[in-house]
Amino acid sequence: MSACRRFEEEGLLRLEQGLPLGEHFATCADCLAERAFYERLRGDIAAAGEGIEPPPGWEAELWAAVAQRKASRRRPWSWWLLVPAAAAVLVAVLLLRPSAPPPARLALAVEVETGTGTVRRGAEAHPGDRLRLRASIGEAGHAELRVYRNNRALVLRCSTEPPCRRGQGTLEAELPLPAIGSYQSLLLTSERALPGEAGAGLDPDVAAALETGARATLGTEVEAR
């Protein structure tokens, strides 16, 4: 370790501020050695990013997600317009995907739809806004969406019945936010029947579900204020 610490204490910040270093830093052997070390470290940090590449097929998957997002926003009478685009995307995905497909990942996407119809991702909402839940459930035999207010009150629980809509590998639901509070969404999946509510809020319910071998996925917590 160097005896003179001025480079670490002053010199580093001056360099980041784009200011010239004083005379001391040009003559102090310790500071010159320190400067050389940190210049190498900057290069090492830059080099640490090399070789990190996106996984194969990522662009095709992105375009498939864009097409899916567009389709979900499109008016029902124009669904047939999507058929050629969807077919093209499907072909692209099949051609570009890795040879061994990854296992289905569970995911729970949460969006907030405001009174004006604006949809956004994010953790903030107002009472009256609608929470839109979209889950990927793979091939799970049983799946359930739940929303807890303030981690205690179960304000939504559904599986195949309204307001849930189960599709091919997906489960969706919407919930108007009735009051201020935090809303935590939860996706439970299992090959066996899922347990009912334990009755004391989110944590005991999840613990009970995990004990039966179910998988639990939390969505973004939304704060209505």
Added chain:
Amino acid sequence: MGAESAAPRAAGEDPEQEAREALVRGDRDGVLAILVRAYGPALYRYCRQMVADPDLAKDVHQSTFLQAFEGLEGFGGRFLFRAWLYRIARHRCLDALKIARRREKRFPGAGELPESPDPDPGADVSLGERDRIAAVRRCLGELAPHIRSAVLLRFQEGFSYDQMAGRLRERAPTLQARVARALPGLRRCLEAQGFAS
């Protein structure tokens, strides 16, 4: 259209200008295709180092572009698309890390991000250099996320402090101090792993 693999940019090609022109034409798919081709790989690199887990990085990376696609109509054009994308990615990464931490707190073991092997830094890097770069990656991973973000944007992505401050809504002196304080921390971490000089 967008499904072709990322191609290196030709000399003189300006993705910012091309994307602006496509936006003026109302060609949102075109804008996205340009941004994906120009910035997709680097943005993934940033996401991967921010969240560590490759699957989570892939999700965050994709959601960054989806959010950008949906926000194109509100993009005022006052900033570079590139800086705008990194701002979205930074928020998505910090959100993802927050959710993982919350999950881990609530269900210990369930939200822990899995260890994943370091990507190969390249064939022309010597064994000693590989070890050192692997150590630098580990040490970057130990920085607090908002500090790691500033260090990556500065030294890997080459943003100026003014660019970072403008889009991250932080003050340039704050970011400068954050990065200057992070470097000695990285040094101590490297020294602890046997890389003293």
